[in-house]
Amino acid sequence: MKRLLLALAAASLVLAPAAHAAKGDRKKATETNSALLKKFDTNANGKIDADEMEGVRKAFTDTTDESLKALDKDHDGKLSDTEITSLNAGAKKAKVKKNK
Numbered sequence: 001m002k003r004l005l006l007a008l009a010a011a012s013l014v015l016a017p018a019a020h021a022a023k024g025d026r027k028k029a030t031e032t033n034s035a036l037l038k039k040f041d042t043n044a045n046g047k048i049d050a051d052e053m054e055g056v057r058k059a060f061t062d063t064t065d066e067s068l069k070a071l072d073k074d075h076d077g078k079l080s081d082t083e084i085t086s087l088n089a090g091a092k093k094a095k096v097k098k099n100k
Helices: 002-040 050-062 081-099
Strands: none
Touching (some): 002 050, 002 081
């Protein structure tokens, strides 16, 4: 019984920092998406519209910025409409958290 408790305590010490690090990564990604949205949302309506997508695609092909390259989830070297509009979802999450 003592061994089991000791093993569980050791596991919690190992797993807790990993879970905390993952939460930090999600927060950083949300902040990055919010910054990208702010940069490319030229009409300031809080989302990337169809007429703004071409600007995102052009910036994607012309840059080495890792935060922009990270949008290419399927790693095909180009951004789909779905990948671009993922910026909209990230910004909505950030707004909800700020309002709480």
